[in-house]
Amino acid sequence: MVRRSVHDKIDLLRQHDQGVPWTRVAAESGVPLRTLSHWASTYRTDPSSTSLRPARRRDRGRRRLPAELVETIEGLALRRPEPSKAFIHRRVADIARDRGLPAPSYSTVRAIIAGIDPGLRTLAHHGDAAYRDRFELAFRRTADHPNEQWQADHTLLDVMILDKAGDPARPWLTVVLDDYSRAVAGYTVFLGAPTAEQTALALHQAVNRKTHPAWPVSGLPDVLYSDHGSDFTSARLEQVCLDTHIQLIHSQVGVPQGRGKIERFYGTITTELLPHLPGYIPHGTNGKPVSPPSLNLEQLDGILERFIVTEYNQRNHSQTGDTPAHRWASSGFIPRSPARPEDLDLLLLTAAATRKVQRDGVQFASTRYISPILAAYVGEHVTVRFTPRDVGEIRVYFNNEYLCRAIAPELAAEHVSLEELRAARATRRRELKQQLRQRRSLADALPTDTRYTPIDPSHLTGLTDSSDAESTPAPPPVEVAPRQNRLRLYATD
Template sequence: RAVMGYRLSFDAPSAYQTGLALRQAIWKKDDARWPACGIPDAFYTDHGSDFTSARMEQVAAQLSMKLIFSQVGRPRGRGKIERFFRSVREMVLPGLSGYIPRVKRSYRSARKKQQRKMAMAGRTERQASLTLAQFDAHFRKWVLESYHHRRQRRIQGQPVERWQQGKWLPRLPEQQAELDLLLLREVKSRQVHQEGIFFQGYRYMDTALAGHVGTAVVMYYDPLDLTSVSVYAKKGHGEEERFLCVAHCQELGDQAVSLKELTQARNAQRKQLHARLDESQRVVKQTGASPAAIAGVTISSDAGLENKGAKGSVSRLKPPAFMAHISAEFLPEEEVSV
């Protein structure tokens, strides 16, 4: 019953989202508290379009993983997953700020009660109680520190103990690069500069790129975590792509920022910038001062939004300024991919 991996997202279920959950489930975790890993021999699922797609069939074939679809009225293998979702509903969600239980009879009264609480706190329903990153941290802590160490009757022990008692070697790819090529989204050719690789206005660097300055490479990235990208040498005729490195973005550090959050936050920042410029133009008409001197900002097509310092130096806004507030009352169980 150990949790091997999961995916939290506001995006609709898809073969790609399922693939990302598989990627986390299969590869070894950096956290020593999470030993579960390996390619499963069988993958039990229902007949959702994200599981029955040609993409999932390709993934299963390349991983030598058997896809087993549940039959109508006989949901073989799915009872454990449904029981896990129930544990999430009962043990995780009720303790989160802004959560409203899905109980038909009491839903309306519970919603009104929650609205009153939010009004007293000066918030509206459109203002998020938690960001997706905050919920992910809360959920992961529950999995690793509570769920994995809670004794379960059917397995006669704790999930993490039973996993460690198995004394078997998980089936793993030779290197993580194989999973990247199979499961991550591809970005078309990127040029290697002396400063590194630029993507979405951020610079990604690794020492291995020094010998490839001026050449084109292929990048693979996780749209929910832009802190690093996998870089491969482009394949020639009859050749396979060759793994070069995992390049990291120092500006983002270890703070996972998704492509969607980055885009939303930049749009919000641009709106604020245009509002300031409009205000500066109004002041210009009254005082005759320079708009740039009043606004103190410049716009870069490559880096997005930039801020000029007192001495004219240019520096990007730090990642926390790009963190978007996610408007949601609660995260229903359908958004937890296991």
């Protein structure tokens, strides 16, 4: 029997109202005469479209299958690992026959399994983490102004490069991201496992002003948000945040939702930058690159900086509707800076072994570094701190106090001229002469040394008799030997 809509039923009833006999309407429509009369009676009683709708079954949503078999099917379907529907159907059919109950059909078993709560199935088959990621509500917090909160995290890049020995290796990337603008504030790329030192280098770059004019992000954040990695929970990073008044907050263990913004940036790097590089490792290749690696760490660092500064920070973000660089700089706020930048260097930069200041500067990593200030510290032992990203200069500390920046003339963009060195030497010489005059003036002002001065006999009383003094012969004169020259001269040969 063809199922009729409400509008079709009303059209048939109107034909009868227009004078068409019921028998003709029934013959042309194929609807039994008894059904037509029932529709007409119902419509007269309630002249609305809802009265002609088919009545719902009273047992709709109820299964004729016994409740115990339904519970058995659901219990089997929630086992781990998840069994197949065919296995559940066969198992339930055997149980029903043993209990003298009618066996359910395969379609009934499949419908019962499909009706189980999806959250319950996810929790049963995939665990708490999968259920949390799919079904639990997440609180999404957004910063209200730049530098209110920074996120920091590491990722292993899907690319292979060459290390110093020429062997292939996968680099790590540490990124510091501003939560408000989504701008990258700082980063560092390195080989080897993540450490607190690499995190400090990325944070050092993020806080300091950049040399690139299109990269305005700088200053100290109010909050630094990171995971529970050993490098982020280190005493060194905690001391840095304490000294710079940064609140260090860690995400919950095993809950990565709070770091979604920085994870999205990593996805951008993986999909838009790395596929264009030699040594790229696509997903599903078991760590095998599609092309031989040829980049070294310094080249990859330069490529990453160019992508971050000229592409990522300069294009509109889908959520903010603005470019990260413009959104960070357009708020008009003044970044909070360290009281003394050299204090931040002392906390964050890599500490090297102690070096002795030579006459030609400081020798470090087979490179000579010079500065006019070092002229006053020749022969002293100093501490050298540096950043691997810029080997053209080092920071020099004396007794844990910042002294100066020293540059390598062969590597740095700056240079120290001969006139500057001459001026530094002359200044140092004048300082030493001034100290010499002060020391000599102090010595000249001391009273005369009289400890071993000969005593005048006339001042002696009661010690000798005058007659004895007159009768005592004078000692013979002492002959002084002529002075001999240390140098051998022709006259003395």
